[in-house]
Amino acid sequence: MKILLLGTDGQVGWELQRSLAPLGELVVMGLDRATNPGGLSGDFTQLDALAETVRTVRPDVIVNAAAHTAVDKAESEPEFARLLNAEAPGVLADEAQKLGAWLVHYSTDYVFDGSGEQARDEQAATAPLSVYGRSKLAGEALIRASGCKHLIFRTSWVHSGHGGNFVRSILRLAAQREQLNVVADQIGAPTSADLLADVTGHALRQALQQPELAGLYHLSAAGHTSWHGFASFIVEQALARGQALLLRPEAVTPIPSTGYPTPARRPLNSRLDCSKLMRNFDLNLPTWQQGALRTLQQLLPT
Numbered sequence: 001m002k003i004l005l006l007g008t009d010g011q012v013g014w015e016l017q018r019s020l021a022p023l024g025e026l027v028v029m030g031l032d033r034a035t036n037p038g039g040l041s042g043d044f045t046q047l048d049a050l051a052e053t054v055r056t057v058r059p060d061v062i063v064n065a066a067a068h069t070a071v072d073k074a075e076s077e078p079e080f081a082r083l084l085n086a087e088a089p090g091v092l093a094d095e096a097q098k099l100g101a102w103l104v105h106y107s108t109d110y111v112f113d114g115s116g117e118q119a120r121d122e123q124a125a126t127a128p129l130s131v132y133g134r135s136k137l138a139g140e141a142l143i144r145a146s147g148c149k150h151l152i153f154r155t156s157w158v159h160s161g162h163g164g165n166f167v168r169s170i171l172r173l174a175a176q177r178e179q180l181n182v183v184a185d186q187i188g189a190p191t192s193a194d195l196l197a198d199v200t201g202h203a204l205r206q207a208l209q210q211p212e213l214a215g216l217y218h219l220s221a222a223g224h225t226s227w228h229g230f231a232s233f234i235v236e237q238a239l240a241r242g243q244a245l246l247l248r249p250e251a252v253t254p255i256p257s258t259g260y261p262t263p264a265r266r267p268l269n270s271r272l273d274c275s276k277l278m279r280n281f282d283l284n285l286p287t288w289q290q291g292a293l294r295t296l297q298q299l300l301p302t
Contacts, residue, residue, distance in 0.1 A: 007066025114267020161298025188270030
């Protein structure tokens with residue numbers, strides 16, 4: 001089996017190189033032609049070249065971990081966000097359908113408006129608040145419309161030991177400041193990139209044997225917290241591991257979203273109901289704390 005992996009520089013793409021390697025021949029594609037085999041292109045701004053890459057590689061599975069994830073920046077560049085998050089995945093889906101290949105794609109809790117306090121399942125009504133959320137939802141729609149065999153995983157609050165993320169930012173600020181304000185009314189499940197990658201490998205292996213498992217799934221760690229709760233946990237655990245921080249957990253101050261205005265509106269309720277994923281693939285999802293501890297182990301010196 002040949003797997004074409006796109007977006008390897010990101011948090012999820014980095015972990016997927018590990019989790020997908022045992023499944024078959026892995027063709028890793030970066031954005032730069034010069035670093036790719038045969039000068040092929042993984043550049044999502046060059047749709048014709050992207051399609052030609054798929055036709056040349058002829059993979060059995062395409063795994064797309066590339067995306068425009070700068071949520072606030074997307075507000076000022078909606079066309080670019082749609083190109084990367086909708087049009088390019090649509091091209092991949094069309095090419096996958098022609099080849100009879102599978103497409104694995106990642107989406108987001110930001111397709112919802114964040115109202116209420118209940119976890120949303122895959123049938124819940126979508127109503128994105130931001131350009132980013134709308135572009136990701138459009139990508140989902142184009143994949144479904146293509147008719148290709150696909151797995152779409154909606155996730156939330158991704159972090160890892162690779163690349164920029166909330167955990168790394170809090171550790172940096174905690175070393176510089178004695179007080180920090182963090183939003184406390186946005187609730188979700190911090191989810192590690194290695195969990196996303198491992199579940200992807202497991203689900204893909206099973207779906208290849210049972211094509212009826214294709215479709216949309218919610219995938220996040222178990223439990224939930226606020227950004228304030230997540231930040232406090234990071235500081236507490238870093239101090240417990242002997243890190244020299246100026247910030248103490250009690251000096252992490254909870255504030256409402258209105259106290260930290262951003263260009264893009266974010267959902268207050270990002271809880272995802274992952275029952276369908278766990279049932280169909282016979283999975284148990286670990287708590288968000290377990291994933292956070294693993295990321296901290298990767299980031300903190302021993």
